[in-house]
Amino acid sequence: MPYYVERGEIPGKRHVQHRVGGRLTYEELVSREGFSDVASNAYHLRPPTAVRGVGASRPLPLTAAADEPHRHRHVFTSRLPAGGCPVFGRRALAFNDDLVVSTCEPVQDQPAFYRNALADELVFVHHGAGTLESMYGDLDFGPGDYLVVPRGTTHRLRCRPGRVKLFVVETRGPVQVPRHFRSDHGQLMEHAPYCERDLRAPRWRGPVDEPGDYPVLVKLRDRVQETVLAHHPFDLVGWDGFCYPWAFSIHDFMPVVGKVHLPPPVHVTFTAPGLVVCSFVPRLFDFHPEAVPIPYAHSNVDSDEILYYVEGNFMSRRGIETESLTLHPMGYPHGPQPGLIEKSLGAKETGELAVMVDTFAPLRVGRDALAADDPAYPLSWLEGA
Numbered sequence: 001m002p003y004y005v006e007r008g009e010i011p012g013k014r015h016v017q018h019r020v021g022g023r024l025t026y027e028e029l030v031s032r033e034g035f036s037d038v039a040s041n042a043y044h045l046r047p048p049t050a051v052r053g054v055g056a057s058r059p060l061p062l063t064a065a066a067d068e069p070h071r072h073r074h075v076f077t078s079r080l081p082a083g084g085c086p087v088f089g090r091r092a093l094a095f096n097d098d099l100v101v102s103t104c105e106p107v108q109d110q111p112a113f114y115r116n117a118l119a120d121e122l123v124f125v126h127h128g129a130g131t132l133e134s135m136y137g138d139l140d141f142g143p144g145d146y147l148v149v150p151r152g153t154t155h156r157l158r159c160r161p162g163r164v165k166l167f168v169v170e171t172r173g174p175v176q177v178p179r180h181f182r183s184d185h186g187q188l189m190e191h192a193p194y195c196e197r198d199l200r201a202p203r204w205r206g207p208v209d210e211p212g213d214y215p216v217l218v219k220l221r222d223r224v225q226e227t228v229l230a231h232h233p234f235d236l237v238g239w240d241g242f243c244y245p246w247a248f249s250i251h252d253f254m255p256v257v258g259k260v261h262l263p264p265p266v267h268v269t270f271t272a273p274g275l276v277v278c279s280f281v282p283r284l285f286d287f288h289p290e291a292v293p294i295p296y297a298h299s300n301v302d303s304d305e306i307l308y309y310v311e312g313n314f315m316s317r318r319g320i321e322t323e324s325l326t327l328h329p330m331g332y333p334h335g336p337q338p339g340l341i342e343k344s345l346g347a348k349e350t351g352e353l354a355v356m357v358d359t360f361a362p363l364r365v366g367r368d369a370l371a372a373d374d375p376a377y378p379l380s381w382l383e384g385a
């Protein structure tokens, strides 16, 4: 999505014959918004439509916690059970019609190729490394990477041995670089906290020309449909366009600091319909001589706020540890706990690293969140708590 990319062999014009080694290729246009937004043209060695079988459909229910009180929440996600693969081992912790927020600690490889038919996927890699393989090529990833996978992308996440921990946001609409970062021509402007040099597109791998049975697991929000392709899905001789999976490291986010505290919009990294994603990264604190370095209490009356804590010292929260997730819902203010404001005075910098998701519609709490719930959290703002 962020900029034009070309890989492999493509013809001089769109929609004309393209032969490679004398073999006529099969063009596929992958477009968004019904031919009216970003698109990529892909050239396959075999018809991308060739399906050998329609397999089983199985439920993948999104289960909300029943009759849960409306309150601030803190989930120790490190205490959730590891298991499954990078796609089907996800624990859905909160969701609404615009998004699903999960964490995942996979212990198995993906059983087959995977495609989310109804959601873009933003995968933040907390721990682990590997390669996101797709028909567009290979995208290597490591700790701190955001992986942006547009809906409809057939892919496989191959993780290297070792602990893997992912924070995943599935979004109804496209994950975008914020509009106000871009010029009328799409280029990232001087005030943006990152530029095109920071965005990584897939590395070209070349076609895999293999007929056979290749199952693809197609996710439809709350169920999975297996479909069996008649050949390997990564049979492209080339592609070009704006629609492909890409990566951005949180460590490449260049923070903005102010004379006094600046609010979260300065940390916005991505937008999608119904939400924004922000990156809190190590930075200098405010430089007014009487500045209060940590945030004031705030009521975001139109947003539910999720924070996933990655590493560093979270000065504005007590009792939080790495891999903690907090949910501050509409209806209540939140802010630093007692004593933390005084403790922060004079601090010059923070080493915190965290990802925030602000939603514009209320979230439902996933049943999986209850397994690692901190019931004392809503009372943690009491003096002496």
Ligand SMILES: [Fe+2]
Binding pocket: 298, 305, 328, 334
């Ligand atoms: Fe907040």
